[in-house]
Amino acid sequence: MNLRRLQYFVKIVDIGSLTQAADILHVAQPALSQQLATLEGEVRQQLLLRTKRGVTPTEAGKVLYRHAQLILRQCEQALADMKAAGLGVSGAVSVGLAPGTAAAGLALPLLRAVRLRHPGVILYLNETYGSTLSELVMNGRMDLAVLYGGKTAxxxxxxxxxxxxxxxxxxxxxxxxxPDTVPLSLVADMDLYLPRPYNVVRKMVDEACAGLGLAPKVVAEIESASTLTAAITDGHGATILPESMARQVTASSPAWHSRIIDPAIEAPLALCQSDHLPLSEPAQIVRDIILELVADWPDNLLEAAEPHRQPPS
Structure with a gap:
């Protein structure tokens, strides 16, 4: 396989059309089709399914697509590292920050520190749901993420x-x-706005309630932080949030917050990275800056903290 064919293949999958991909790549469609046929011959697999609506990857194509993204990204980083040799560290680093958590407070300090110390490093900050962030890191499409996790390998x-x-x-x-604290048994009887069951906070709430033989009384499922805040402000019910987000909501709207106890529900934030894909030099630097920033926060867990990896099978 050569890199150009992998680039062509990734673009075709991204666009979903051979014709449109050929236009964007400035390659004649017959030539692009020939490159795809050559690639399929090399791997001895059909990579794309052709339909009236365009093309979609086969199962083998999906596997190659994931690997091709990693390969192309590593090649880009290698070129950037070579160009930057002797000129200071440079390159792109992607960091995911789980929304509605204390991770959001890292964004500006991290931007300032990276800009001041390593102006050649370009940060890409992404906020989305925690499960998606971890998948992006696992697939090599994101370098680092700060999210809930670490309790289990x-x-x-x-x-x-x-x-x-x-x-x-x-x-x-x-x-x-x-009062400042409220038992979970009382919380479960209240009308609650919570995110969907796949959301990590919802999972924590459901598991804690199940431990008491209870189920939360969910009257609506809301993912949007702004909609959730508006619903609370309008007086329609209550919700359960990490303490950092709870403080933000009560500071900006007529609301109160109370820590849940009996049992308390701990939501530890962790720095997530791949356990098999090496970090680039810029990504290592950004990781160290994140650890440095968090070390100054109260309730940090960095003392004697070690990465938690899946044990070998």
Missing amino acids: VHGLSFRPLLREWLCLVGPNTLDAP
């Missing part, structure tokens, strides 16, 4: 504990505010 990922957060009940001022 995940094949393909390494976690380093960063920060301890607790889950809190958040409600509008139209509801009587409980």
Whole structure:
């Protein structure tokens, strides 16, 4: 396989059309089709299914697509490293920050520190749901992520504990505010706005309730932080949030928050990276800056913290 054919293949899959991919790549469609046929001959697999609507990858094509992205990315980083030799560290580094967590507070300090110390390093910051971030890291499409995790080993990922957060009940001022702490058994009886069951916070809540033989009374499922805040402000019910986000909501709207106890629900943030793909030099530098920034925060877990890897099978 040569790199140009891999580039062509990735672009075809991204676009979903041979004709449009040929236009974007400035390659005649017959020539592009020939390159694809050559690639399929090399790997002895059909890589694309042709339909009236375009093309979609076969199962073998999906596997090659994932590997091709990693290969092309590593080649780009190698070229960047060679160009930067002797000129200081440079290159792109992607970092995922789980939304609605203390990770969001890392964004600006991280941007400032990287810009000041390593102006040749270009940061790409992405906020999305935690499960998606971990998949991006596992597939090599993202260098690092700060998200909930580390309690259990995940094949393909390494976690380093960063920060301890607790889950809190958040409600509008139209509801009587409980004390600073509230038992989970009382929370489960309230009308709650929670995210969908695949969301990591929802999973923590469901598991803690199940331990008491209870189920949370969910009246609506909301993923959007702005919509959730608006619903709480409007007095329609309560929600459960990490303490950092709970403080943000209560600071900007007529609401209160109370830490959940009996049992307390711990939501530890961790630094996630691949356990088999090496970090580029710029990514290693960004990782060290993240650890340095978190070390100054209260409740950090960095003392004697070690990466948590999947044991060999």
